[in-house]
Amino acid sequence: MSTHNNEPNPNSSSRRSFLKQSTALTAIAFTPGAAVSAAQKGWDEQVALAFEQLPLRLKVNGIAQQVNVEARVTLLDLLRDQLHLTGTKKGCDYGQCGACTVHVNGERVNSCLTLAITTEGCQVTTIEGLAKGEELHPMQQAFLKHDGFQCGYCTPGQIMSAVACIKEGHADSPEEIRRVYECNICRCGAYPNIVNAILEVKAKGEKL
Amino acid sequence: MEKNPKNPPIDRVDGRMKVTGGAKYFAEFEMPKMAYCVIVGSTIARGSITGIQTKKAEASPGVLGVFTHLNRPPIPGWDSPVTGNANGPAPAPPSGGETYRILSGKEILFDGQPVAMVVADTFERATYAASLVKVSYAKQTSHTDVGKNLSKAITPKGPRFADYTRGDRKALESAPVQLESNYSIPIEVHNPMELHGILAHWTGPEEIMIYAKTQGVMATQQAMARAFKIDAKGIRVHTEFMGGGFGMGLRTWPQEVATVAIARKLGRPVKLLMTRSQMFTLVGHRPYTLQTIRMGADANGKLLGIVHEATAETASYEDFTEATVNMTRFMYESAYLETRYKIVPLDRSVPIWMRGPGEATGAFALESAMDEMAHQLKMDPIEFRLKNYTETDPERNRPFSAKNLKEGYERGAKAIGWNQRKSEPASIREGDWLVGYGMGTGTFNASRGQATVRAILKSDGSLTVQCAVTDIGPGTGTAMTLVAHQVLGVPLDRIKVEYGDTTLPPGPMQGGSTVTSTVGSAVMDTCTLIKKELAQLATGAGGPLQGQNPEDLVLEEGQLYAGNNPSKKVSLLELMQQSNMPVIDKTQLSKGGDEQQKYSMYSFSLHFVQVNVHALTGAVKVTKAISIADAGRIVSPKTAASQMIGGAVGGIGMALTEEALIDHRLGRFVNNNFGDYHVPVHADVPAIETILIDKPDPYINPMGAKGMGEIAIIGFAAAVANAVFNATGKRIRDLPITPDKLIGLV
Ligand code: FES
Ligand code: FES
Numbered sequence: 001m002s003t004h005n006n007e008p009n010p011n012s013s014s015r016r017s018f019l020k021q022s023t024a025l026t027a028i029a030f031t032p033g034a035a036v037s038a039a040q041k042g043w044d045e046q047v048a049l050a051f052e053q054l055p056l057r058l059k060v061n062g063i064a065q066q067v068n069v070e071a072r073v074t075l076l077d078l079l080r081d082q083l084h085l086t087g088t089k090k091g092c093d094y095g096q097c098g099a100c101t102v103h104v105n106g107e108r109v110n111s112c113l114t115l116a117i118t119t120e121g122c123q124v125t126t127i128e129g130l131a132k133g134e135e136l137h138p139m140q141q142a143f144l145k146h147d148g149f150q151c152g153y154c155t156p157g158q159i160m161s162a163v164a165c166i167k168e169g170h171a172d173s174p175e176e177i178r179r180v181y182e183c184n185i186c187r188c189g190a191y192p193n194i195v196n197a198i199l200e201v202k203a204k205g206e207k208l
Numbered sequence: 209m210e211k212n213p214k215n216p217p218i219d220r221v222d223g224r225m226k227v228t229g230g231a232k233y234f235a236e237f238e239m240p241k242m243a244y245c246v247i248v249g250s251t252i253a254r255g256s257i258t259g260i261q262t263k264k265a266e267a268s269p270g271v272l273g274v275f276t277h278l279n280r281p282p283i284p285g286w287d288s289p290v291t292g293n294a295n296g297p298a299p300a301p302p303s304g305g306e307t308y309r310i311l312s313g314k315e316i317l318f319d320g321q322p323v324a325m326v327v328a329d330t331f332e333r334a335t336y337a338a339s340l341v342k343v344s345y346a347k348q349t350s351h352t353d354v355g356k357n358l359s360k361a362i363t364p365k366g367p368r369f370a371d372y373t374r375g376d377r378k379a380l381e382s383a384p385v386q387l388e389s390n391y392s393i394p395i396e397v398h399n400p401m402e403l404h405g406i407l408a409h410w411t412g413p414e415e416i417m418i419y420a421k422t423q424g425v426m427a428t429q430q431a432m433a434r435a436f437k438i439d440a441k442g443i444r445v446h447t448e449f450m451g452g453g454f455g456m457g458l459r460t461w462p463q464e465v466a467t468v469a470i471a472r473k474l475g476r477p478v479k480l481l482m483t484r485s486q487m488f489t490l491v492g493h494r495p496y497t498l499q500t501i502r503m504g505a506d507a508n509g510k511l512l513g514i515v516h517e518a519t520a521e522t523a524s525y526e527d528f529t530e531a532t533v534n535m536t537r538f539m540y541e542s543a544y545l546e547t548r549y550k551i552v553p554l555d556r557s558v559p560i561w562m563r564g565p566g567e568a569t570g571a572f573a574l575e576s577a578m579d580e581m582a583h584q585l586k587m588d589p590i591e592f593r594l595k596n597y598t599e600t601d602p603e604r605n606r607p608f609s610a611k612n613l614k615e616g617y618e619r620g621a622k623a624i625g626w627n628q629r630k631s632e633p634a635s636i637r638e639g640d641w642l643v644g645y646g647m648g649t650g651t652f653n654a655s656r657g658q659a660t661v662r663a664i665l666k667s668d669g670s671l672t673v674q675c676a677v678t679d680i681g682p683g684t685g686t687a688m689t690l691v692a693h694q695v696l697g698v699p700l701d702r703i704k705v706e707y708g709d710t711t712l713p714p715g716p717m718q719g720g721s722t723v724t725s726t727v728g729s730a731v732m733d734t735c736t737l738i739k740k741e742l743a744q745l746a747t748g749a750g751g752p753l754q755g756q757n758p759e760d761l762v763l764e765e766g767q768l769y770a771g772n773n774p775s776k777k778v779s780l781l782e783l784m785q786q787s788n789m790p791v792i793d794k795t796q797l798s799k800g801g802d803e804q805q806k807y808s809m810y811s812f813s814l815h816f817v818q819v820n821v822h823a824l825t826g827a828v829k830v831t832k833a834i835s836i837a838d839a840g841r842i843v844s845p846k847t848a849a850s851q852m853i854g855g856a857v858g859g860i861g862m863a864l865t866e867e868a869l870i871d872h873r874l875g876r877f878v879n880n881n882f883g884d885y886h887v888p889v890h891a892d893v894p895a896i897e898t899i900l901i902d903k904p905d906p907y908i909n910p911m912g913a914k915g916m917g918e919i920a921i922i923g924f925a926a927a928v929a930n931a932v933f934n935a936t937g938k939r940i941r942d943l944p945i946t947p948d949k950l951i952g953l954v
Contacts, residue, residue, distance in 0.1 A: 070332055072332050072336075077332070080236070081330070081331060084238070085229070086232065086233075086235075086236035087229015089233075089401070089402070089451070090235075090403060091484070092484040092881065093403075094883070096484075096881060096882035099401055126229065127227075127228065127229035128229045130228075131228055136224070136227065136228070140228060143223075143227050144219050144220070144223045144224065145219065147219070147846050147847065147850045149220075149223075150452075150681035150682060150683070150847075150850055150851070151402070151449070151450060151451050151453075151681030152222070152225070152227075152231050152449065152451070153233065153400070153401040153451025154401045155227060156227075159227060174895070178890040178891045179891055182891045183889075184889075184890070185401065185882060185887055185889055186401070186857075187399055187400050187401045187452050187887060188401075188452055188681050188850075189854035189855070189857025189858055189888070189893070190850060190853070191857060191889075192853055192893060192894075192895050192896050193850060195890070
């Protein structure tokens with residue numbers, strides 16, 4: 001699985017103004033009395049806070065989003081906590097389970113390993129973006145038909161990986177699917193049904 | 209899976225929600241001003257806290273509170289001194305011991321024990337602030353190794369765990385063929401995909417709204433009522449979707465109670481989110497267990513005696529027990545039978561039942577030993593089992609309510625190609641791979657609890673069915689829908705099931721393979737009430753089928769037919785409209801009778817596998833698997849097959865990959881993440897065939913259906929170990945069967 005690698009824009013204006021501000025804060029800090037009381041009241045933190053929110057523009061499921069995020073926020077938490085797209089799941093937060101798989105510019109990534117700010121200008125597709133209104137995506141339909149899940153928690157990640165798996169041309173045989181597609185854990189053990197779902201979608205040859 | 213034309217497979221009723229991302233799990237609910245809570249765990253396994261610095265964390269941006277043993281908000285139900293097990297935050301532990309109370313003192317009882325809970329306005333800020341909490345400890349030597357602490361082993365209280373003997377020991381002592389083998393299973397961790405936690409908000413002085421990850425919303429409600437000494441009626445718990453449980457959600461964990469206390473203190477909703485690593489220490493595990501089996505048989509393969517002993521870990525603060533040796537008492541006919549079960553208190557967090565609890569562990573030993581004995585006797589393992597097959601329960605001296613294992617042996621053997629198996633191990637080689645076949649049997653208690661179901665049929669043709677049971681994944685909602693459909697003939701897409709919320713009529717926990725039996729029967733009973741009322745309406749004065757015997761009416765596809773004259777019919781909707789009944793609304797409590805006293809009720813399973821073992825590296829691959837369920841009538845064939853497949857996958861993990869390893873010098877896990885603790889992934893799992901025997905159990909309940917969540921895994925690990933022996937001639941008695949145990953076969 002490739003990790004999305006889009007450098008944050010170092011020239012982001014508010015980043016620059018934050019740096020300026022921090023310098024100003026440092027200067028104040030050299031005044032002993034002020035520094036002590038600022039620290040006590042946590043002012044430096046409070047001021048820094050406002051500027052630590054970095055502006056981010058991206059498209060999620062075709063909709064332009066403009067948000068402010070802390071640099072440490074992952075794409076996964078941005079989606080779930082700020083954009084309320086909770087279809088993308090958190091199974092480990094360590095890049096080990098695949099539950100958080102989304103597409104960034106068409107490539108599957110672990111959104112828990114992707115800092116949100118690195119997706120500036122990107123097109124992100126999540127599970128919520130697959131169906132066309134009421135009409136399910138062929139892969140969603142196939143998961144339903146083959147019962148490719150039980151609890152459903154790994155399912156969004158499985159489906160996003162499955163779609164990518166076919167697009168990447170790695171779904172020619174059950175063996176290939178099992179090998180390539182190892183990074184999505186299903187603790188309920190729906191693997192055989194998932195493989196059947198992928199094989200069916202692949203065999204139908206629809207455009208995904 | 210073969211298709212039963214009368215009961216065609218249907219898609220999961222909640223499937224659409226799951227494939228679109230619309231299903232909401234506890235952490236996905238939001239509330240205004242919701243705060244995030246994370247746990248700081250101890251870094252020692254035994255000792256005490258000598259100092260805890262929280263100032264930096266408290267001053268960190270967005271932090272709303274740092275809670276330790278010094279300032280944990282009150283939990284009134286815990287204030288009284290701990291006596292026995294009655295006051296615990298969770299359902300009382302099964303047999304004595306004390307439930308540990310979070311953030312209650314300086315004492316550290318296990319690695320990862322919460323020492324602080326940090327709350328902030330965002331998850332990131334809470335996580336960062338948690339890293340600023342510094343704790344110093346006075347460390348004591350920790351004891352975490354069962355094998356090195358056997359002198360502390362005790363027999364748990366209660367008749368279920370007392371030493372058991374039956375028959376004359378001489379039969380065993382004088383048996384011409386004997387074996388004695390030792391087995392071990394490591395710590396296994398449930399590791400459902402969804403991370404654990406809870407979201408709680410006090411909506412009034414004695415009212416709480418809780419989104420939980422629990423296998424029983426009512427159990428969580430009760431636990432919170434006990435902990436906060438308030439009326440359970442004020443507590444609403446919601447768990448419509450749960451991202452897997454496998455047993456870890458069978459109790460309310462102390463950190464959940466503490467989160468509710470913190471939410472009260474802060475006066476705002478608080479969401480606890482645990483990490484994957486914390487899932488290894490704070491929500492239970494399958495206990496490390498040592499087992500010994502002694503077995504004796506005569507030269508013809510008749511069993512003369514079995515002794516099965518198990519010793520498992522528990523926590524120092526609570527006795528955890530499970531029925532590890534119990535199936536040995538009734539699986540086979542044997543002149544002498546003896547079982548012993550002991551637990552060893554250690555500096556470890558408490559285990560909890562994990563899928564196929566006890567039995568999965570016990571079946572590994574018993575079914576491995578059966579294979580070993582068959583080999584010594586030069587008998588086919590199936591033939592050996594058939595030779596000692598019993599149609600009645602030898603432990604309780606009464607009939608089984610239903611047992612169709614003989615049919616299972618036959619069908620399984622055929623499906624796997626048992627005739628290709630060579631009785632001489634290491635006889636089949638394909639290139640670098642050695643090929644072997646093995647099988648194992650499983651069983652689990654089948655019972656019926658009680659549940660209340662409400663069903664509302666409307667004259668617009670819709671039916672709503674409600675019960676406060678949780679569906680953690682097996683498809684309870686789908687089964688409820690099918691049962692209602694079968695009774696009332698309402699089209700599937702007009703049936704709505706509602707579950708997983710304490711505002712619904714009381715239902716059981718999802719666990720112990722009882723839900724389909726219990727809730728399915730309750731759905732059947734309530735819908736039957738509605739059907740009776742419809743029949744009365746139709747046959748009563750002025751009714752369209754007036755004069756007919758209500759008992760004789762047939763309900764099919766939304767039409768009521770006169771039993772003797774199918775041309776006389778009326779549609780349900782017309783009937784309700786004509787009778788001026790816009791709704792028929794029934795609620796019924798439903799439970800079993802004394803049938804459990806008359807019959808021994810069990811579900812049974814068989815697992816057949818083919819393995820390939822790499823001659824050079826010792827890597828094992830399960831290349832074919834057949835899992836057979838003898839669990840009465842199958843209510844929902846599609847989800848039932850998936851449940852069997854899921855159990856088999858769990859069995860592959862148990863047999864080949866799963867092992868939570870402790871560095872006993874530190875008492876701490878070394879592989880507490882998915883990268884190092886290997887649950888099976890796609891590449892480990894072949895196509896798995898399921899055979900559902902689908903014969904109703906005539907006694908258990910009116911549906912004849914029994915549970916299958918547990919039997920799906922029980923016996924599987926032994927099947928793999930037996931196949932590995934058949935492939936290589938090497939008997940692995942310590943799970944998991946990793947390559948290092950087989951390397952250098954050639
Ligand atoms: S949550 Fe991202 S890989 Fe597990
Ligand atoms: S469906 Fe439960 S983890 Fe995959």
